Amino acid sequence: MDFLPFNYMTWAKSHQGRYAFDLSVSGMAPPDADLFALDSRCLTLQGVSDDLRQQLKFAIAREYDVIPSKVLLAAGTSEANYLVCGALLSHGDGVLVETPGYQGLMRLPSVFGAHAIPFARRFDERFDLSVESVQQAWRPGVKLVALTRPHNPSGFAASTEALRALGEWLDTVDAYALVDEVYRDFDPNPPPVAQALHPRLITTASLTKVYGLGSLRAGWALMPEALVTFAEQHYDFMAVNPATTMLNLALSAFTKLAPLRARAIQRAQHNRALVTAWLSDSTCFSAQLPAHGIIALLQLPPAVDDVMLAQQLAQEKQVLVAPGSYFGAPGTLRIAYGMESARLVEALERLEIGTQAHFQGRP
Numbered sequence: 106m107d108f109l110p111f112n113y114m115t116w117a118k119s120h121q122g123r124y125a126f127d128l129s130v131s132g133m134a135p136p137d138a139d140l141f142a143l144d145s146r147c148l149t150l151q152g153v154s155d156d157l158r159q160q161l162k163f164a165i166a167r168e169y170d171v172i173p174s175k176v177l178l179a180a181g182t183s184e185a186n187y188l189v190c191g192a193l194l195s196h197g198d199g200v201l202v203e204t205p206g207y208q209g210l211m212r213l214p215s216v217f218g219a220h221a222i223p224f225a226r227r228f229d230e231r232f233d234l235s236v237e238s239v240q241q242a243w244r245p246g247v248k249l250v251a252l253t254r255p256h257n258p259s260g261f262a263a264s265t266e267a268l269r270a271l272g273e274w275l276d277t278v279d280a281y282a283l284v285d286e287v288y289r290d291f292d293p294n295p296p297p298v299a300q301a302l303h304p305r306l307i308t309t310a311s312l313t314k315v316y317g318l319g320s321l322r323a324g325w326a327l328m329p330e331a332l333v334t335f336a337e338q339h340y341d342f343m344a345v346n347p348a349t350t351m352l353n354l355a356l357s358a359f360t361k362l363a364p365l366r367a368r369a370i371q372r373a374q375h376n377r378a379l380v381t382a383w384l385s386d387s388t389c390f391s392a393q394l395p396a397h398g399i400i401a402l403l404q405l406p407p408a409v410d411d412v413m414l415a416q417q418l419a420q421e422k423q424v425l426v427a428p429g430s431y432f433g434a435p436g437t438l439r440i441a442y443g444m445e446s447a448r449l450v451e452a453l454e455r456l457e458i459g460t461q462a463h464f465q466g467r468p
């Protein structure tokens with residue numbers, strides 16, 4: 106079956122980690138051993154997968170205030186998103202997808218023979234979730250709405266009121282929303298997860314971004330029990346069980362979430378002030394920064410090619426930024442500012458100088 110390739114991921118995998126100043130990685134770096142040391146007892150091949158799975162479901166359910174039977178385990182948010190779409194979509198269905206947005210959601214419906222229909226998250230409305238724009242884009246055959254909260258690429262979070270209203274409306278059209286909440290825990294006082302707000306809202310997330318544990322691939326979806334059962338039937342074809350090593354390490358991580366989260370929030374708040382100061386002096390970029398998290402969308406002057414600019418910045422200044430075109434937002438750059446603060450200052454300086462040079466047609 107034909108599908109649209111996830112070009113952004115291909116780009117990220119071939120670029121990230123290769124440049125000295127990486128403003129493209131949207132998660133925290135892995136924690137030092139004093140915060141989360143790998144426990145060698147976790148590396149055993151003993152242990153009953155099913156027991157470990159249940160224990161991890163309990164840990165996730167307790168943390169996010171849902172009942173364990175609503176938890177689907179997955180390899181990262183990515184696999185959770187895939188399994189949710191697999192459980193809900195058939196060939197020919199429609200999916201309303203926020204734009205700009207994360208390409209991993211915008212193109213995922215095509216894998217299942219479904220088609221994506223964009224609805225707008227608007228720059229001039231601080232990327233607010235407008236239930237009206239979802240309703241306007243709706244047409245018969247739509248089974249799913251896909252969005253992020255907080256929003257990738259802008260970092261702004263949809264309000265609890267808007268999400269609840271969306272859930273209520275979805276009831277009337279017999280559809281669901283996939284709410285990717287992988288950036289949620291950057292908020293020091295996070296709102297309830299989407300699934301706790303309304304049964305039509307499905308949460309997906311992982312330990313990747315806030316906790317810096319992307320290589321564990323510990324993710325989940327929170328959704329009504331019948332959908333969990335159905336998705337697990339799909340999963341049996343896919344992988345049968347997660348690796349016991351991952352289950353053990355993820356269980357261990359759930360006992361350390363508080364210090365890991367504190368580290369992320371502190372870094373985000375400190376670096377946000379640095380980015381704010383840099384932006385006020387920038388002659389190249391304008392942006393509104395979200396209150397929490399480490400990502401932001403920088404607006405370029407009209408007619409600047411973000412892909413060419415990103416390429417030149419990487420080659421000439423060793424600064425890697427994500428071109429907005431990958432998020433359906435040409436003319437922007439998405440930056441992530443979770444790096445160590447002193448390096449961030451230098452990275453931002455290089456970004457400004459490199460962009461000025463690009464505008465003037467010099468290297």
Ligand SMILES: Cc1ncc(COP(=O)(O)O)c(C=O)c1O
Pocket residue numbers: 131180181182183184207209253257285287310311312313314319324
């Ligand atoms: C919105 C969103 N969802 C999912 C992912 C992938 O997350 P994971 O590592 O949990 O699969 C990303 C990564 O950039 C993302 O931005």
